[in-house]
Amino acid sequence: xxxxxxxxxxxxxxxxxxxxxxxxxxxxxxxxxxxxxxxxxxxxxxxxxxxxxxxxxxxxxxxxxxxxxxxxxxxxxxxxxxxxxxxxxxxxxxxxxxxxxxxxxxxxxxxxxxxxxxxxxxxxxxxxxxxxxxxxxxxxxxxxx
Numbered sequence: 711x712x713x714x715x716x717x718x719x720x721x722x723x724x725x726x727x728x729x730x731x732x733x734x735x736x737x738x739x740x741x742x743x744x745x746x747x748x749x750x751x752x753x754x755x756x757x758x759x760x761x762x763x764x765x766x767x768x769x770x771x772x773x774x775x776x777x778x779x780x781x782x783x784x785x786x787x788x789x790x791x792x793x794x795x796x797x798x799x800x801x802x803x804x805x806x807x808x809x810x811x812x813x814x815x816x817x818x819x820x821x822x823x824x825x826x827x828x829x830x831x832x833x834x835x836x837x838x839x840x841x842x843x844x845x846x847x848x849x850x851x852x853x854x855x
Contacts, residue, residue: 721847
């Protein structure tokens with residue numbers, strides 16, 4: 711029986727070590743993620759014959775408020791594939807689903823929802839679970855020996 715107890719203790723220690731390594735790797739991946747969940751605004755140029763949808767509002771650039779004009783200009787000049795984050799901005803919310811006529815061209819703005827999923831947190835949780843199983847195996851076997 712002492713031999714079984716020793717084998718269970720070794721298995722428990724292996725699980726604790728494996729769980730610590732897995733949890734550490736998961737923590738590293740979770741901390742390295744630079745993705746941010748939230749809503750963003752996109753802009754795309756459309757031609758005169760294209761429809762932007764039934765929910766859109768047609769507005770002239772001059773009719774936009776100063777914050778809306780600034781956001782619209784930022785979107786047009788963005789180098790990140792015409793996406794910029796304007797979380798909790800009422801001006802950005804007012805621009806969603808809007809066709810803006812700017813310098814004779816038509817642009818449609820849309821909301822883009824970004825939901826980041828980080829697998830590092832799952833890996834970290836798995837490592838914690840493996841370590842707990844290792845403790846559950848090790849402690850009773852250690853006491854029994």
